[in-house]
Amino acid sequence: MSNSKTDLLSALDGKSITLGWNAVVVYNRDRINALFAQQFAQKTAAGNNLVVPDQEIPDNHSSSASDIYLSVSDLALGPPLLSFANADLDTSTAALTMQFLSGYFFSIAESETAPSTISRYDGVLPDSNFNLTATLDLSKTEGDISSSGDVYLDLSQASAADISVNLVEGQSNITQLSTYFQQLFNQASDEQKRYPLGSLQNIDSSNPLNPTQFALRTQPAPTASANISDKSYGDGAVVLFIQTAANTSGTTGSLPSSGSGYPYLIPDDTDSAGNALYSGAVIVESATLFDSIIRPAYLSQIGSDDVVLNTKLLDNGTASPASYLMAATGHVRGGTLDMSWEFYEEQPYPAPTAHVIVTVHTSDTNKNLQPVLLDITGMTVVPSAQSIKLSWSGQFDQFIYQLHHQLSPNDFQDITNQSMRISYPLTSTSTPSVDPDSNIVKITNSRSSTDITLGGYPWCNEIDDAEYRDQITQDLSGDTYSAIEKLASLQVPDIDVFTLSNMLFPNDNALQLSDASVPGDMALFGQINPSATTCLLSPLQATVVASNPAQSALVNDTQVFTLTGPAGATISWSLSNNADVCTDDRIEGREDGISATYKAPDISLLSSASFQEVITAVAVVDNADGTTSTYTASAVAIVSANPININPCFAYAVSGSSAPITFTASVVNKSAEDAGQPAWGGATDTTPDSAPPGIYTASYTPTLSTGAYGLETVTFSIGSVSATASVLVVKPGLYPTLHVGAGTWHAGDTDPDEVVAGNLTPLAPGASRQLAAIQTNMMTGESTDIASTPGCTCSILGAPVPDDGSLGSLSATGLYTAPALAKTTCVAIMFMTTSGSDFGYTVIPLLPGKTAA
Template sequence: MAAPRRTLAQYLEWAAIKPRTTDWSALVAYDRGKCNLLLLQEYIEKHDKHSVMPAISEPYGSTDKTWTWLIDYVTDAPRLSFENNPDLDSAEANMSMAILGGKNITMDDVLGFAQINKISSYDPLDHPTLVGDRVELKDIQGTVQKDGQVVLDLGDPRSQRYIWEVKGDRVEHERRMAGAFFKRKFREADPVKRTFSLGTLATTTQAFIKPQKFRLRTIMEEGAATRGAANFGSGAVEVRIAMDDEIMGGTPGEDWLYPLPSDRPDLDAMMIFGSHFFMHGIIGKGTARAFNAPNAEFIGTKNSNQFVYHLKVKPDTEGYLAIPPFEVTVGSKKARFSDYKMPIYIDSDHLLTMTLFFPLNALSYCRVGMGADDKYRTMTCTVDGTPYSYQIAIGLNGNYQFSLDETSRRLKVEVAGYQAPLNISGAGDLPSDVRNYMSSRDFEARIGDAVANAAMTIFNGLEAIDVFVLHTLFFNSEDAVQLKTLHLTGEMALFGSISPRLTTFSIEPVEHMLTYDGTHTFKAEPSVSGVTWSVEDLEGGTVGVGRIHPTSGEYTAPSLADIHGTYKRVKIVATARIGNNPPHISKALVTVVARAITLNPLIEVCNGSKAGEPEESRMLSAHSTSGALRWRVEGDGRINETANENGENTYYAPPKLLAPAPAFTIDKVIVKNTATNVEQTTLIVVRHYISMVIDTSFDGVSANQVRLLPLISGATPTETVIWQCIPEDAGNIDVDSGIFTVSQTTNSQFALITSMVDLGWVQFSGFTILSFPLAPLPAKPPPEIPQTTALDDLNGLLEDVYEKVEQFSQDSDVREKAKECLDQIASLAEDTQNGH
């Protein structure tokens, strides 16, 4: 939904017209960009070995003839970011999950046995990413678990309603089948691994601030969908919350305003408490607590704008407000006044009432009325240890002002003024000087202050509001939101800024990648003095993590010997005390890689290009931590010298050859870092036609061996087979037995085995690709269940309906009209999905 943005004053005028929480207990809104940045910080702080899925080693089917084998697939922790959406009532979170390590092997059995067509090996430099666009939150009713943690379950079918893809393959079908596989893995995974925590709600001593249900949506600023606009991409995340004994509300209407003001860029967080919840759930329940009346109930009155502005206690409600004792010195005597209890309900004319006032351009306040100066209750006065009882009648009309403390940025309530008329009866036994004191203005002020301050405990629930604001649904840290303005428009509205962590300082950059032994100097942004720097692994250890200068922030990555595998991840920690506040901590995530360049795939098969048809092509990708990469081909194919912004480049195969030319040729795609001159090579096996194939067998051989079985027209050739292994140091082939043995010293992850039989008048040649470590290829699994969207499903149903119309109606006009109506339904559905 797109909504117009207004100044703070205009927004408050709009908010005063009618309740804007639409029967929810509270509404919270955050600037989308700041929210995403803080979610990234939360991701870094919570990221450890327990926040990722276990490594995956499993095949999955793409088609009836092709499948993919994932080996030691290591996925990153899922990341969520909120995106703008023009839809009326939806919130969409994009989920992305990087494949940081492992091998991807694609196979087919078009020749009657399994063959490898492509091998890729991933690390943080170059990898595919699982993307769950439009992880739909609109119909997910968020719940708060017993431990206070708020989670979204990515294995829940409701969060998998839209297409997931593994980005990196040029073929959409392959991307979506990989996405379908990961959907299944999430459904099968341990719930702890497949959930993403949005935050942990604070527990409070006030048991009435208990969020239980919530609903999220994103909202765009009007005009923010237009590329080139000054506010392009501007959006907010709105959260509607129901407390444990409050109903779930509805959705806002077409007159909705963007929730953050246009003239206050420092205000990027907002919270509104509904008038019913504020009066009944906070003030009413705070009153019940203050008056020791846990079962107290209140009658609410609405004003002409439908705000609950007045509460009065129901008749015959039991409970009392205990007035704290106080002592005075009268001459040489010490007098202690105590044991006065003010009833919550005396009679229909003398009962507790609370009324909100929200004048324009002035602080809002609540007037509390209770007691009466003609309704007497017993009070005790102890003079030098001797107790005396007498009757006293006190009334209170007190005004309590709401404001924000300038230092702590917390809500506070102060007595803005009160009247407390009183009358005393039966005090004749008291000493005369004490009795005379009780007729003084000082005694009247002392007991009035005691009553007025005791009544302020009604508002203790506002402390719980503070805790709730600072421990919101998204952010775990206590300093997530800093309050700046408070307004009572009929509902209580609070504005603030997201996270002093972002405005105090954060590490720049928040994520970084280095090669082993590399260096980088981290900074606090904005710059602050007294920052102490440290480095730790994901479990908080300090061994093998590199080193960082404690004051300058210069970090040196660990050596290659300290990296077990293709990468290592550590956290940079910056700590500083700002003023008298507790130490402020910011963290950054550093990935240290073992390779200077990562190029994928390692090897791939590609058909030669046919004349008169589009060229056969393959997509490759390469990345390095620094320096420009240049591409070239050694062979007959071609490739652009530079890749696109995503590091992707397209190889184009040479023209297809015919016999007696070679059945296949081998091109080398070479990527060079122009700064370091380091190179990486990919082999492209260009298949022109099939003359010989190579099957494999693992029966009767050692673990590091495989038997190669050359076949010509399905038969084993009787002539001598000439074998070749690429790269040469990958292993050796016994000519007589055809057994290939992997070299114990090779660093290669694969071997390309070629075979050739020379009959003099004709040559037969073939190839096969082996992946290391050697292992039998997995059996072909059935294809994953294809993903479809709700729109795909609808179009399928509409096609079925039209087929029925054609089956049962011979009238061409009826058919034409039916087709027109069904097309109109499909068009409306597509427009709805696209937000038009």
């Protein structure tokens, strides 16, 4: 099914298709998603990460009821990646994805009869595949423009059901987190809850096309398949319906639905090589064009107070006819005919010669002198295919005053005020063109030419002197022509559509328009910026393990980025970050000329679990005409401290009564997979065939064969590279009775549960933390810290024998010191009374890196 520009303009002939909106802007969905990908890389380069405030979720939890709440700290999310997920007018959606880069969260179990305990600890690293995704129903998500010109989507309009967070397992926990983030967006400041698309800068406040509000929809292309498994599924456009400053009523238009027959507004014309000529369009409503732009400009240029131009609808039988202008009344002023001459005329004898003065001038009905007034009633200004057409019948009656004054001796006057019919049919054509660099529409005038015809003036023939008769008609024609010239020269002003065309990318000229027509509405077509969409770096985002000399032979700390773009380009590569980490010699072009190898920095340079770097490729192409074209593309590398990570890092379980625990191992960039076969130790592999690359799962059933408790380990390894998680398993009927943790303790003033939940932040290499073990007398209710008393012992669970310090050190009084180089993500520490009657534990997260020299 053809959708050529010719066919599209024919379908739009004489119609308005903006549905009551001032403008409609259409972008090719794939191209716009590519631009959003580049915007994502730019936001990453600017360090636009979102740090979630430390939070207990839900914040109204209470130990009076047995429950589990989440303690979330230092969660950092990368910048949002927005993409339009489908092409459907009825269920238009956008997908917003934010990757969790770092942080940690604890699941803390509360009980009315026992101390709070840490039931699970998860560390957040970029390879953990943790994301926040929000499905934005575009029918509910308003696009808006603030008073300062910021263009944004309001994320607070996404419901909790539209937000998904895969940080935790269990529907109740997932619901808690989703609700929390929805509330976070709801309660956040405008800056935090708005997804910024950009800012409208230096706009002309008088421009009636300045956007004020918009609605977003997606629309399938005519060739798109409705079958999700087909390659063409989702092909289509992102459609913006925009209200502008021209809309003074504050109302919005209607929106199309599937099956409504709403036209697909991007032509499918191609060049000789089969490349698409168009990927975007701007449609300016005919009523806005004629009433808010052309009408005030014409009235100003005509300069007559009595001119009334009304906006009307074409009478063409269509359901949505286009608008046009018609002059209800009014005149255009021309020149003024004002002639007089005198002569002497012989009189019958004996009368003397008579002195005669003749005066002729253009007049009003009262014979007063006035200029030629073209009556333009009925003049029309209409859309006409490629142009705007002004038509005037060119016929009106002009009063002419004539005075024949004979002086003495027989003084008399002969005064007449007769009309003269003046004809000059006029057709003026204004043809638009658009500059792709500025998106300013310029209008060029041309007109048909004919002679002025004067009729109905027998009085003129009564003038004896042919010279004066000819002079009258010549001057009258000139005076009339000056008015006609003013009418024919009416100029449509330049129309700036830059702001309209770049609504989603107001800081850039994203949609570069090239073709302009006015079949009904003004239709402008062009290409989404080739310099930003012609080239694409893949992968767009990759997680790479930090360089570690101890594992250099076992893991891959590099990533190849490949540029897809124009052939024959000269490519330069650059690397940047906001972490003040040296980028020298860590990005190098490869021999193929289209790719580069990126190398992650040394692990000793990391001050957090991860950070981001931006890889940028600039491609320069020499054109046949001697000019050059420059294209830019960017991608993101996320550096992770560990080649393999396992979650949960720690779990608490009761032997034989707890449900199986699912462990997930993530391999950074599949970095170690060449070193050998992946294998689980202590758990059963449950990795499905559909698992994402580098993601492995296993199931562990808590079992304790001997003793009251034990720290069981689950290991995932590839060759000699491995990561370990631990499970504290206790026998049935045994429950912690000590409140253990690093929270601040003040006897008599502090709830012992606050010791468990306080100060759970990761510990830097070599840093120390004092722990408390609170014992409560069930009879008196008194609580005492027994960590440093002789009746209490403490130990690092899972420490090797003999202890080599690889898990850090612990003093007899409960002072824990982290190892100089962390080889695990956390440690579990047990406190127990010497009688063995009471015990408790805590978990301390460890930061990567190593102690500064």
